[in-house]
Amino acid sequence: MKPFKYGCVVGADFFCPRPVLQNRLTEYIRDGQNVVLVGERRMGKTSLIFAACKTLKGYRMLYVDLLNIRTVSDFCNRVATAAAQMGKKASFGSRAMSFIARLRPTLSLDPENGMPVISVDTRTAEDPRSMTDVVSLIERFAKEEKLFVVFDEFQEIKKLDDSEQVLALLRSRIQLLPDTCFVFSGSVRADMVSIFTDPASAFYKSALTLEVSNIPDDDFIPFLLRRFNSGNRKADPDFIRYILEFTNRTTGDVQQLCAAVWSTTEDGQYLQESNIAAALQDIFATEGGQFEFQTAKLTRYQLKALIAIAKFGGEKVYSSEFLQRAEMPSTTTLTKALKRLTDDRLIYNYRKSYRFFNPFLRAWIVNRGF
Ligand SMILES: Nc1ncnc2c1ncn2[C@@H]1O[C@H](COP(=O)(O)OP(=O)(O)OP(=O)(O)O)[C@@H](O)[C@H]1O
Ligand SMILES: [Mg+2]
Incomplete structure (x- = not known):
């Protein structure tokens, strides 16, 4: 099971x-x-x-x-x-x-x-x-x-x-x-x-x-290790920590990535970070169409802003470095783009930085090599 x-x-x-x-x-x-x-x-x-x-x-x-x-x-x-x-x-x-x-x-x-x-x-x-x-x-x-x-x-x-x-x-x-x-x-x-x-x-x-925020690591890591164990996979806490970071510790996303790792690996396998790529491909196979649709609706600058956040992180979006990387003509254009992306629930503001609602969309954008 x-x-x-x-x-x-x-x-x-x-x-x-x-x-x-x-x-x-x-x-x-x-x-x-x-x-x-x-x-x-x-x-x-x-x-x-x-x-x-x-x-x-x-x-x-x-x-x-x-x-x-x-x-x-x-x-x-x-x-x-x-x-x-x-x-x-x-x-x-x-x-x-x-x-x-x-x-x-x-x-x-x-x-x-x-x-x-x-x-x-x-x-x-x-x-x-x-x-x-x-x-x-x-x-x-x-x-x-x-x-x-x-x-x-x-x-x-x-x-x-x-x-x-x-x-x-x-x-x-x-x-x-x-x-x-x-x-x-x-x-x-x-x-x-x-x-x-x-x-x-x-x-x-x-x-x-x-x-209701994330489950504390001290509870969630042993729980997830036990679940992998019950499904005939071996892993260590560092591997689980990698998954937690990748998913911003959003409980449902953690389970989704674990499920994909489990279904793309073999009985008795020792799990490592290198197993994540195949798991993500598995997720893209089912969700890629939706990601395609979501990004196709965006204007040029909205897409550029989203790609830049996916690639370089959403911490200092108004730095000249970010503006340059995102190829933004002005801060006004960026502000407008960020507002639309936020309204569309693609990103959200978290402690003065921007994060993807769906960590797998971020990974998909990076993977596509836009
Ligand atoms: N205590 C838990 N232990 C393990 N996994 C959990 C736990 N709570 C939630 N999950 C995971 O998160 C997913 C979403 O859970 P749930 O629907 O309860 O969240 P929610 O906050 O109500 O979500 P939404 O905002 O979509 O209504 C579950 O399908 C499961 O994968
Ligand atoms: Mg709910």
């Missing part, structure tokens, strides 16, 4: 324990203390939530994934469906349906996994006030079950037309549930932080923040 997994929530043997974060999160949940979970993309926020849930005996998790919601009725559907899927019993679905009867819901089964799915009538649900009905649904369940609620990718609320109204309504009702913990999870790079730190926002200072 493959010893590494990426691109999905991980648990069991694939999950490196994070005792400090897990304990803190479970404490907050037991105390009914609302919490904002923020971190870079693919750092392991969602996996952490599921791991915490496993250790919380007697609690049910109402897990609502808000990724790609565009309308209030999408929001209603996600909450109602999450409630219906809260436990194995079919009664959760029928209760959820009855609590939001006014929104004329219909129940169907997901053809892929047979799980219940609830859809509300879009004509009744476009009004932000229909949110009241789904929030009441949460309140009803919270009265009946020991519950904590997770809104994952919470920043997506900002994409709704009536987001301010929706946020204000949610906040006012959540306040009425002091014993139920709400976990708001999302990526730092998105609007997540502003929702909780902007004094004008309805959620200003409404929850404590828990930051």
Whole structure:
């Protein structure tokens, strides 16, 4: 069996324990203390939530994934469906349906996994006030079950037309549930932080923040060595450290590179830095098309700036050396290019320097020899 997994929530043997974060999160949940979970993309926020849930005996998790919601009725559907899927019993679905009867819901089964799915009538649900009905649904369940609620990718609320109204309504009702913990999870790079730190926002200072950064090397290195070992590969800590540096210690990228190294090497092999090249080729084979597409959309100077960061690093982008290497006619052109690359989420600002969101795109650019 493959010893590494990426691109999905991980648990069991694939999950490196994070005792400090897990304990803190479970404490907050037991105390009914609302919490904002923020971190870079693919750092392991969602996996952490599921791991915490496993250790919380007697609690049910109402897990609502808000990724790609565009309308209030999408929001209603996600909450109602999450409630219906809260436990194995079919009664959760029928209760959820009855609590939001006014929104004329219909129940169907997901053809892929047979799980219940609830859809509300879009004509009744476009009004932000229909949110009241789904929030009441949460309140009803919270009265009946020991519950904590997770809104994952919470920043997506900002994409709704009536987001301010929706946020204000949610906040006012959540306040009425002091014993139920709400976990708001999302990526730092998105609007997540502003929702909780902007004094004008309805959620200003409404929850404590828990930051999910990289897994400490002292925990992650032995874990990854054990995973390689279980997959019949041998490695030493320096090899793992190389992988960690290469991926900026982003948990999901670390697992992706380890998975590629594993699948491009043989049983019993002793892993070395020279094995990385083949692993990267393996990644390019599946992601190269996407990289091609992302870079083809860029203007000449945006591409030059991106290539220069890939080759020379994003530390001193306004030095005359960088401007020369990137062949930039002026700092204004560079500023514009960096803004667009940041808006497009190809790079991000990290401690006064620029980094690639995806370390494999950086490697692909260097490899292409642009
Ligand atoms: N504790 C962990 N131990 C080992 N690998 C992990 C751990 N947490 C996350 N990962 C790796 O990171 C990947 C992404 O994890 P997860 O989806 O939990 O992150 P996320 O921060 O929620 O990501 P996103 O920002 O995309 O929502 C997983 O598929 C797995 O490869
Ligand atoms: Mg996630």
